[in-house]
Amino acid sequence: MVSENTKNKNPKIKSFLFFLLLATLFWFLTKFSRDSEATLTTTLDYINIPDSLVLTNDNVKEITFDVSGNGFQLLSHKLRKTSLKIDVSAYYKEEDSIIVLPLQDIQKLILKQLNLSDIKNISETELMLHLDKNASKRIPISLQSHISFKDGYFQKGKIKIMPDSVDISGPSEEIDTITFIPTQLFKRKDVSKGLTETINLIKPQNKKVVLNPKSVSIRIEAEEFSQMTMEIPVEVINLTEGTELKLFPESIEITFDVSIKDFGNLTIDDFKIICDFSERIEEGSFMIPKLIKHPENLQHLELETKKVEFLIFK
Template structure:
C-alpha cells in the first residue's frame, strides 16, 4: 500500500528541505474486504515534526517502531503492517534566515504634452523583508514589480503595483505589493541670462570673454517658475581646455537647481581675447 506523508508542526524557525520523502509504502495484513477497501484509497500519514527533533535541530528522525505506530493509528490500529519502505523516516530541515532587498519598479509612463514628473517617484516600501533558506536568499538581490503602464498623464499618480511572485515557494515575502507615487505638474520653458566665470586663467595679462554672459534655456514646473533665478546657476569656461588655434572655449553649466529639466546653453562657444 502507498501512503502520502504530510508534515505538520514544523518549528517556526525551520523550513522543510526539498529532499524529504513525500510517500512511503508498506504491506497491510488484512482480510479480503479490508484489502478491497484500502486498495481504493491512499491514506495520509501526518508526522509531527516538532515531536521528533534531534538535538542539533537540523533534522527530525522517526524510528521504525514509532513510524509503524503512526501508520497503524492513522490507518487502522487493529491491523498489522509489514515491510515499511524505510527503516526510519529522516526529515531534513533548513534554518529560516531573513534578508531585506530593494524593490525595483518596472514602469512605462508617458505624459501629456506640457506635463512631466516632479522629482523621483516615491516607493513604499522601497525594500522587502524575505524569509527562507540562506542558499535561496543569497540568489535574490532585488524584487521587481509587474510592469505598470500608463499613458498621457496630466495628474499626479498614486497606485498599488503588485510584486512579481518568487520562483521558489520556500521563500516568503512580507509584502505582495508596493505603493508607487509620482508628482506630476505642468511645465513651461524659461530662459535666464547668466554671467560666465573664467577658471584656470593665466596669472599674467587679462582675458576678455566674448560674450561674457550667456542664456540658459530650461523647463520648470509652473509652481516653481517664478522661484528659479539666474543666481541659481553657475556657468564656467575652463582656460585649460581652450582651443588655442581658434581662440574659443566651451561654456559649461556646473551649478543649477535640481528641480529643473533639460538645461541647455544657447551659446555653444565663447571667443576670447588676451591682453598683455
C-alpha cells in the same frame, strides 16, 4: 401502432438487463470482499517546525508502500488522497541540521495515521529531513513601471514608494541571494494629475520565502510645464595668475521646461555655468562649458552652445 412482437421483446430485454446487473454486482462483491494487495502513495506533511528553522527543498515529498487487506478498504485508500503528518518537533534536537527517521518509525506512523494493519516495501528505508536556519532581513523594493505623461505635463519629483523596503524571511541560503524585491509591472498613459496606486510585490519562486508586506503604495505627482529660455554668463575657473581671457560667447543660452507655478520665480542667480581653464583644449583654443547649478525641478535642460572659444591677453 406498436406490434405484438415488440411488446413481447421489451420484458425479455428488461429481464436480461436486470440479471446482467445482478451478476455484475455479485462479481463486484466477490472480488472486493477478498484480501488482496495494492501499492499506495501518500504525501508527507511536515508540521510543528521550530520557528527558527525551515525545511529545505530537497526533502522527500511523498512515499509509496504495498498494503494487504480487504478489497473495499484498499479501494477507499486508492480513491482518496492521503497525507502522512511528520511532527518535526518530536524528533528535533537543538543544533540539528538533519533529522533521521528510521524505517521502524515511518512504519508506525503509516499504520497509526492511515489505519492500516499490514504494510511492506516502503519506498524510503529511512527519512532524512534537511533543515536550514530561518533567516530574515530588510531589502529595498524596485518599482517596475512604464509611465507616460500627457503633452505638456511631467513628473514632479521622484515616485514615492510606501514602504520603500520589505522584510523577507526564509532559508538562509535563499535569503542571502536576494538583494531587492520587484513590484508587478505598473503601466499608465497620459498622466496629467497626481495618483496613488497599490501594487503587489513579486514573490520569490521559493515558496518558503515570506514577504511582509506583500504589496506597496506608490504616489506619482504630475505638473503642467512650459518651455523657458535664459541667458547665463560663463565663469572661468582655475585661471593661471596674470592671465586674461576673452570668451566667445561670454554667456550661454539655456532652454528648459519649468512648471507653470515656478515660471516667474527663476533668476540668473539660480544657475551657474563654468569653464575649467585647466581642462582647456589647446588645439582649437576652446573649453567645454558645464552647468553646475540649477533648480532640481527643471526638465530637459540643454545648453545651446557646446563649446566656448577664448583668446588669451598677456
